[in-house]
Amino acid sequence: MGSNKAISINELKGKAAQIRMDLLRMIHGAKTGHTGGSLSNTDILTALYYKIMNIDPARPKWQERDRFIASKGHSVESLWCILADRGFFPKEELATFSQFGTRLIGHPNNKVPGIEMNTGALGHGLAISVGMALAAKKDARASRVFCLMGDGEQAEGSVWEAAMAGAHYKLDNLVGIIDRNRLQISGTTEEVMGLEPLEEKWAAFGWHVVSIDGNDMGALVEAFEAAPAAAGKPTLVMANTVKGKGVSFAENVPHWHHHVPNDAELAQALAELEAVISSYTQEGQVQ
Template sequence: MNMTELKAKAAQIRMDLLNMIHTAKTGHTGGSLSNTDILTALYYRVMKLDPANPKWEERDRFIASKGHSVESLWSILADLGFFPKEELLTYSQFGTRLIGHPNNKVPGIEMNTGALGHGLPIAVGMALAAKRDQKSYRVFCLMGDGEQAEGSNWEAAMAGAHYKLDNLVGIIDRNRLQISGTTEEVMGLEPLEDKWAAFGWNVVSIDGNDMEALVEALEAVPSVPGKPTLLMANTVKGKGVSFAENVPHWHHHVPNEAELELALSELAATLEGLKQEGQVR
């Protein structure tokens, strides 16, 4: 996909996840909207994947450590054909596979996540296995910024640098909000980039809602031989829906009928503008 197509796809994924959350009457709206651009760049441009063969040995691995923001991931996996798109209507319903966190009963999901701080340690193990087995696949792990208060992340950071895992990419969805307020009020993180650099990682800071910047940074991996990369993706919580952006209440707010209609109209306008550029298939 070219850049215009990626931006259009991100707008469509945002519409899909909002419909899914509204139908289910539950979900983590703000974080799913903020990470949509990251996941779109990964799944439609950067990662080696085969939806027809989800266990392909050479596939790149993705771990959603911030598992609660799963709605964007479910929408993308369905759109790519890992499972039927109609199944999105069952999200969080009784008996569904599509629960409120990644579930490895679903094709395309490497591991169950949800307990914050667990994703990066597993990603380190996967990347180390690739090195020892002389495999070329890369491992991408998306973390929340509130999740950086978990000590297990820092143990994993030490291990990733110690084993020189340049096939490992940690991505922090740095939207600066968590369920109970701003990250700096709840548990101060700054200087976060300096901390990761001190742990031996190559740190790249970008606008995490800028598709060009995301693709450039992600396609450069491994950018420093012998070092894992930490992508500090500075995002806006609730991105794409004007009245949800940077509003803590939208962490897990379910849009009502009027809010859904307004949000979808904003995203439809974004999508139409991109289509008028003439490069969207």
């Protein structure tokens, strides 16, 4: 039951590289997908699903479970691969991604075990997460709620309404995470709708803000394990990430927001990620 609390940071890094390989193969096969954002959020999800969250794939509706909401639902590919790897559904089903009649559509679908709610329209996830965290408080459950948002999503007014509510109800069992890769489909976030000073805004709304390198596995685990670091306050983890992380020629390239790798790009990306896995395996740190 739950995640493997004993798993090492290097094992988590190796697992993240494997998930990146899986999602690239899946997107390549489906000929569709949001590649850049899924690569940037893979480390966040790996830390949560393999180390932090108290979940049970055999009992996806277990009442005491922690909840994860992918508010930036378009970057679902990493989540599908992780849920399959954790045993929520067979890995073979990944081959059906975005095909006719599949459950594995381009956004989270709550017909799939492990998905708490359908998401896609940005700005909705945090409000639902506030409700879940408030319900856990009222029921005296130890469950925590983790909500992953995009940085472009911060332009949605509903995010800030939910932020006010989370602080008002003192939901220290709620962790908001921003995948701060600074790129969205039409350009940089600061060109499209300036967000800075983003950390100060969240702090002003009553949240305890932690800013980290969102692709640093050790920093992610430390931040998530520490929450709540301030009693009576929800936590906001500002995860400063690189869009396209893990694939050298995709990193910080806006075109890769929803670019599908061709055969040559896939082969090069897989070779780079295989080298990462090999480096940890040779050290005897990845099983």
